[in-house]
Amino acid sequence: MSKEMTGAEMVVEALKDQGVDTIFGYPGGAVLPIYDVLFHQEKILHVLVRHEQGAAHAAEGYARSSGKVGVLLVTSGPGATNTITGLTDALMDSIPLVCITGQVPTHLIGSDAFQECDTVGITRHCTKHNYLVKNVADLPRILHEAFYVASTGRPGPVVIDIPKDVQFSRGFYTPPAGVAHKTYHPKLDADLSAIQAAVEMMAQAKRPIFYTGGGVINSGPAASTLLRELVALTGFPITSTLMGLGAYPASGANWLGMLGMHGTFEANNAMHDCDLMIAVGSRFDDRITGRLDAFSPGSKKIHIDIDRSSINKNVKVDLPIVGDCGHVLEALVRVWRAEAKHADQPSLDAWWDEINQWRAKKSLAYRASSKTIKPQYAVQRLYALTQNKDVYITTEVGQHQMWAAQHYHFDEPNRWMTSGGLGTMGYGLPAAIGAQLAHPKALVIDIAGEASILMNIQEMSTAIQYRLPVKIFILNNEYMGMVRQWQELLHGGRYSHSYSEALPDFVKLAEAFGAKGIRCSDPALLDAAIEEMINYDGPVIFDCLVDKVENCFPMIPSGKAHNDMLLADLSDDAGLELGSIIDEKGKMLV
Amino acid sequence: MNTPASPPSPYSAALSSSKIESHTLSVLVDNEPGVLARVVGLFSGRGYNIESLTVAEVAHAEHLSRITIATSGAPETIDQIHHQLERLVPVHQVTDLTTSARSLERELAMVKVRGRGENRADALQLAEAFRARIIDATTESFIFELSGKPGKIDEFVDLMRPIGLVEVSRTGVAAISRGPEPI
Numbered sequence: 057m058s059k060e061m062t063g064a065e066m067v068v069e070a071l072k073d074q075g076v077d078t079i080f081g082y083p084g085g086a087v088l089p090i091y092d093v094l095f096h097q098e099k100i101l102h103v104l105v106r107h108e109q110g111a112a113h114a115a116e117g118y119a120r121s122s123g124k125v126g127v128l129l130v131t132s133g134p135g136a137t138n139t140i141t142g143l144t145d146a147l148m149d150s151i152p153l154v155c156i157t158g159q160v161p162t163h164l165i166g167s168d169a170f171q172e173c174d175t176v177g178i179t180r181h182c183t184k185h186n187y188l189v190k191n192v193a194d195l196p197r198i199l200h201e202a203f204y205v206a207s208t209g210r211p212g213p214v215v216i217d218i219p220k221d222v223q224f225s226r227g228f229y230t231p232p233a234g235v236a237h238k239t240y241h242p243k244l245d246a247d248l249s250a251i252q253a254a255v256e257m258m259a260q261a262k263r264p265i266f267y268t269g270g271g272v273i274n275s276g277p278a279a280s281t282l283l284r285e286l287v288a289l290t291g292f293p294i295t296s297t298l299m300g301l302g303a304y305p306a307s308g309a310n311w312l313g314m315l316g317m318h319g320t321f322e323a324n325n326a327m328h329d330c331d332l333m334i335a336v337g338s339r340f341d342d343r344i345t346g347r348l349d350a351f352s353p354g355s356k357k358i359h360i361d362i363d364r365s366s367i368n369k370n371v372k373v374d375l376p377i378v379g380d381c382g383h384v385l386e387a388l389v390r391v392w393r394a395e396a397k398h399a400d401q402p403s404l405d406a407w408w409d410e411i412n413q414w415r416a417k418k419s420l421a422y423r424a425s426s427k428t429i430k431p432q433y434a435v436q437r438l439y440a441l442t443q444n445k446d447v448y449i450t451t452e453v454g455q456h457q458m459w460a461a462q463h464y465h466f467d468e469p470n471r472w473m474t475s476g477g478l479g480t481m482g483y484g485l486p487a488a489i490g491a492q493l494a495h496p497k498a499l500v501i502d503i504a505g506e507a508s509i510l511m512n513i514q515e516m517s518t519a520i521q522y523r524l525p526v527k528i529f530i531l532n533n534e535y536m537g538m539v540r541q542w543q544e545l546l547h548g549g550r551y552s553h554s555y556s557e558a559l560p561d562f563v564k565l566a567e568a569f570g571a572k573g574i575r576c577s578d579p580a581l582l583d584a585a586i587e588e589m590i591n592y593d594g595p596v597i598f599d600c601l602v603d604k605v606e607n608c609f610p611m612i613p614s615g616k617a618h619n620d621m622l623l624a625d626l627s628d629d630a631g632l633e634l635g636s637i638i639d640e641k642g643k644m645l646v
Numbered sequence: 647m648n649t650p651a652s653p654p655s656p657y658s659a660a661l662s663s664s665k666i667e668s669h670t671l672s673v674l675v676d677n678e679p680g681v682l683a684r685v686v687g688l689f690s691g692r693g694y695n696i697e698s699l700t701v702a703e704v705a706h707a708e709h710l711s712r713i714t715i716a717t718s719g720a721p722e723t724i725d726q727i728h729h730q731l732e733r734l735v736p737v738h739q740v741t742d743l744t745t746s747a748r749s750l751e752r753e754l755a756m757v758k759v760r761g762r763g764e765n766r767a768d769a770l771q772l773a774e775a776f777r778a779r780i781i782d783a784t785t786e787s788f789i790f791e792l793s794g795k796p797g798k799i800d801e802f803v804d805l806m807r808p809i810g811l812v813e814v815s816r817t818g819v820a821a822i823s824r825g826p827e828p829i
């Protein structure tokens with residue numbers, strides 16, 4: 057079984073054995089032996105990005121849209137340091153990545169050699185695990201182990217740092233065998249007693265709610281199917297985090313919309329007033345809970361998570377269930393059925409009545425305009441004109457991201473790629489490239505802001521080179537809108553450095569890259585312009601000039617509770633008196 | 647080693663309880679390069695306290711090391727530390743020796759004291775009371791070796807201070823569970 061070859065050959069061999077067909081990378085001195093092996097083969101497509109951060113986000117988009125591990129290959133020193141933001145992003149959002157970095161030869165490590173950096177030291181804090189391979193004999197095991205660690209348990213990024221001499225050394229390669237890790241054994245199945253206790257609590261509940269997160273998506277499509285089944289069986293309402301959108305369909309009857317800082321009025325109020333919260337693969341992040349000491353004060357909480365350390369980290373729960381969401385949901389469905397449980401229907405009906413009153417507030421409504429394109433309207437039209445297509449949406453970070461989450465609706469998992477935990481501007485375009493490579497025939501759209509898109513705009517060249525017809529739909533408000541909104545709320549409207557000065561002409565920019573540019577500023581022409589974008593067979597930058605001062609509502613201001621939301625003021629033109637809403641303590645928060 | 651995280655974030659209001667406890671955690675790890683950095687980095691990165699830390703290989707053939715960490719924090723924080731440590735890939739086992747109650751903790755110290763005449767006699771007398779051994783002596787100094795619970799060492803050091811304490815070197819706490827069973 058084992059075959060003699062060089063370390064560089066082992067890398068490529070292991071990628072093939074792990075079922076990898078696409079990697080994202082950028083060459084340099086310390087990875088040349090691996091690039092030389094890539095030159096002689098055709099099984100693996102190497103996608104040349106234009107910046108290593110782009111490689112990391114592209115690998116994330118690839119992974120999140122396909123359920124596979126995303127792989128990137130970069131050189132030592134600056135190649136490695138350029139991946140840090142992407143690795144941290146993947147760590148925060150639990151995205152499985154394997155990042156292979158070249159390193160200076162072992163005898164030069166520690167000498168401040170050219171393009172040397174302490175890659176394992178630097179990435180220790182932003183990876184799930186990392187390795188420095190000092191001996192070629194360890195390389196096959198480490199390569200296979202890296203894929204196992206990245207993709208199982210709570211997924212995350214893994215770095216393998218390979219010195220150049222190890223890439224040249226010869227050794228024996230062994231294909232992946234059964235997994236037998238010395239220390240790492242994620243627990244997938246929950247204890248039956250915990251499942252039974254949960255089912256009992258659910259049957260007793262009067263005001264229950266499912267609060268689901270990215271863990272459901274990470275668990276695989278089966279978990280989403282089981283979640284739908286459990287929601288249908290119980291009739292409970294369901295809300296989700298930004299990262300969990302699509303696990304339960306937005307068109308489903310029990311859907312309350314997203315919760316959290318820019319979540320719907322009904323979702324947040326239901327979270328606040330529920331008597332049973334069933335958290336599935338969600339982690340009580342501060343964007344979700346708002347003010348912690350006022351978070352859902354009257355509820356019992358069940359928390360299903362594969363990561364034991366997520367439990368009781370921010371919010372104390374009554375019933376922890378450690379296990380994979382898919383496994384636990386399957387057990388919950390099975391036990392609920394076997395014990396012929398049913399919800400407390402009269403109480404549940406009353407609860408739905410209450411929820412429907414919150415729903416009637418229509419908290420996502422905005423003041424329409426026939427003169428300027430409202431950003432919300434642009435997303436709504438984009439949704440209306442693309443919803444029946446095979447579509448994948450990525451975003452950058454800012455107001456446009458929240459509007460996309462609010463107004464673009466997802467009925468399936470893995471269709472929505474956004475930087476949730478780290479909030480990385482510049483994520484969306486490379487992630488779209490990754491998603492497009494995983495789904496060559498699909499329509500992939502990056503809903504962007506004019507500021508964010510400039511952070512990784514160089515990846516347009518990658519899109520052109522690999523004929524990836526990604527669409528960049530910029531909600532151009534000429535502001536770092538989310539920053540401007542916070543400055544309005546917290547800093548007396550002093551818009552310090554949040555105006556997007558000296559913007560490029562995005563249409564010409566598209567053309568300079570060899571893509572198509574479209575501009576639209578008239579709501580009456582928007583549909584036709586979007587159609588033109590969709591129908592163009594190639595990458596497009598769509599410069600959608602929107603209302604410059606629209607704010608994103610609803611909003612839980614920093615330091616406030618779920619039932620203390622700001623809603624958009626639709627009644628007159630005066631707008632909200634925003635400056636005084638957040639107190640001193642809230643101003644300390646981010 | 648770390649100063650306690652100040653001022654508490656308004657976000658953590660619901661979980662923070664004022665009761666700060668001291669706990670000793672025993673962490674069995676694969677003795678691979680960087681494993682100590684992972685453990686220490688976890689503490690610094692997440693703002694946990696380290697009051698003392700000892701590490702040594704305990705099973706050469708299996709490449710196992712035991713890291714013993716004395717830490718302090720609210721009970722919820724200690725619980726978090728425990729589970730965050732378990733999340734590190736090369737960690738075999740984490741045991742909270744304080745909650746398991748039946749554990750022994752010892753530390754070794756070397757204490758250098760300088761003095762003549764009456765001070766010298768006092769130092770010798772106290773050393774005897776604390777069962778400290780003399781491991782180095784000159785006409786104007788002693789080095790005492792002393793082992794015991796950290797509190798006992800603190801006490802001895804405090805008593806030596808007015809007599810002529812020069813400096814102290816301590817190992818940090820090593821701990822093990824009582825009885826026939828392993829940790």
Ligand SMILES: Cc1ncc(C[n+]2csc(CCOP(=O)(O)OP(=O)(O)O)c2C)c(N)n1
Pocket residue numbers: 452453454455456457479480481482504505506507508509531533535536537538539
């Ligand atoms: C890399 C990075 N730097 C800074 C920030 C802080 N930040 C959050 S939103 C935002 C403004 C984004 O502006 P734009 O892309 O135009 O989006 P808009 O809010 O206007 O929709 C900034 C600067 C960030 N999230 N990421």
Ligand SMILES: [Mg+2]
Pocket residue numbers: 454505506507531532533534535536537
């Ligand atoms: Mg903007």
